[in-house]
Amino acid sequence: MEITGGEDVLPGPFRVAAAASLSIAAATLAAAELARLKGTEPGPVSVDTGHAAAAFRSERYLRVDGGLPPDAWQGLSGDYRAADGWVKLHCNYPHHGEAVRRALNVPDSREAVGEAVARRTAWDVQEAVIAEGGAAAAMRTRAQWLAHPQGQALAGAPLAEFTAIGPAPVPPPRPSTSDRPLGGIRVLELTHVIAGPVAGRVLSAHGADVLHIGAAHLPTLPMLAMDTGFGKRSAHLDLRTAAGRDRLWELVAEADVFVQSYRPGALAGLGFTAEKLAQASPGIVLVELDAYGWQGPWARRRGFDSLVQMAGGIAAETATGKPEPLPAQALDHATGWLAGAAAMTGLRRRALEGASLRARLSLARTGRWLDELGRTEGGAAEPDVTDLLEKTESGFGTLTHVRVPGILPGAMPYWAHGSPLPGADAAMFSSPAAA
Known part of the structure; x- marks a missing residue:
């Protein structure tokens, strides 16, 4: 190798x-x-x-x-400055945007969301959005994440x-x-x-x-x-x-x-x-x-890559005025x-x-x-x-x-065809049924 x-x-x-x-x-x-x-x-x-x-x-x-x-980034998604730091809202799916609006009691406006977030702590915004079925994460440092119960739960996990x-x-x-x-x-x-x-x-x-x-x-x-x-x-x-x-x-x-x-x-x-x-x-x-x-405690929590970067101390490590992904x-x-x-x-x-x-x-x-x-x-x-x-x-x-990375000379990886439209095929495998 x-x-x-x-x-x-x-x-x-x-x-x-x-x-x-x-x-x-x-x-x-x-x-x-x-x-x-x-x-x-x-x-x-x-x-x-x-x-x-x-x-x-x-x-x-x-x-x-x-x-x-x-x-892929849509709607109200983005980093918002809270009263004590930063919080990321993930609103690429419509129902997550609706959860943010319910949690903050605001209309579908980035300006309104920004004003509402600025009046609250990042943790409070995060938890309010999560409670409404949305997806959000306050920015933490590496040390804060390692000390958090969820960070500690990962310590022994393979x-x-x-x-x-x-x-x-x-x-x-x-x-x-x-x-x-x-x-x-x-x-x-x-x-x-x-x-x-x-x-x-x-x-x-x-x-x-x-x-x-x-x-x-x-x-x-x-x-x-x-x-x-x-x-x-x-x-x-x-x-x-x-x-x-x-x-x-x-x-x-x-x-x-x-x-x-x-x-x-x-x-x-x-x-x-x-x-x-x-x-x-x-x-x-x-x-x-x-x-x-x-x-x-967060085992059932909704999350995405950008939110885990915020929660897990990655976005804070090189932050210069705002989170750095x-x-x-x-x-x-x-x-x-x-x-x-x-x-x-x-x-x-x-x-x-x-x-x-x-x-x-x-x-x-x-x-x-x-x-x-x-x-x-x-x-x-x-x-x-x-x-x-x-x-x-x-x-x-x-x-x-x-193209597909990785060299396997005897069986090179490749894709047999391009991406289909969602739902374009019948719900069945293309290969023959087992005997």
Whole structure:
């Protein structure tokens, strides 16, 4: 395994480029092990740091028909100065914007929100928005986060926690003519935003049949659907209905991997618990992602990369008058790549040991890992990524995008097709049913 290139491809003191290289290397090495199980010699794995860093900013370089895609940051989203510091409000989804307006008792106006926030403490604003079902985070220093009960809950947590959710016989390989590492593997993906969709995108790059399940009544961010949908199918199911849940159970019975990134408890509340998933598909690998970790007082709290950066001391470290984010949505992307690696590791264990497994990861635990990597001087100039881009036709039009990073000579990763429009496909896998 070789990592090439220096870390000066991204600005800032955090070792984001190193985290990118390491997490992409983890996924590529996991794919190499699956290739060996299929009798393919994968060859020496390598990752270029510049390519990895560009992949961690893939949404920044995305173009559709030569133009910019719709901006993902919408509405009242942004950093606001409170009476004692800063608070970030995440309002990219309409219902989160409504929660902010209810919490602050203001109209749909950034000026009104700013005035209301300025009269209150950052913590008070955060908790008021959370109580209304919204998403917000007050800016804390690293020391404050490490002393916080949720920061302490992460101290003993592994980067990816594996547990068995039931014994299972080693399942026979699904018939497949593909010699790709994940050829014949079916993945059900119930995710949104970046981290979960990136995990599915990683698996599709190595040959998995990935079916993303969304819903027509739920909001989507077109730019992120364009950027993370490569190689997947996309279908809609309304899990509020018995028919929608029944169809999802039918798909679970056919799936090898189930990736979900909804708020902890949301899918379990509909009956899709880990134990029932393992009963429906013995040998399934369940990969779950959340924001703040799976233990502690914030385990069920809504969160996004930008909020975890605020809460976890990252945005405060180099703040000069206002919060300073990382040069990429690095917690999202790293967690997504590590989740892809966890899914493939689970599949290898399943093949060798026979078990239904669950892997859990969180943005906040990934943030702690990034902190533990130390600091670097960072780069200054915006890197030239021209040689890392390619064009692919999609349901949205012609997408210019960063190609898959990671070198696996015997089974190079690639996306078989571009991103589909949300809900464009039938709720079924594209690969043949198991015999």
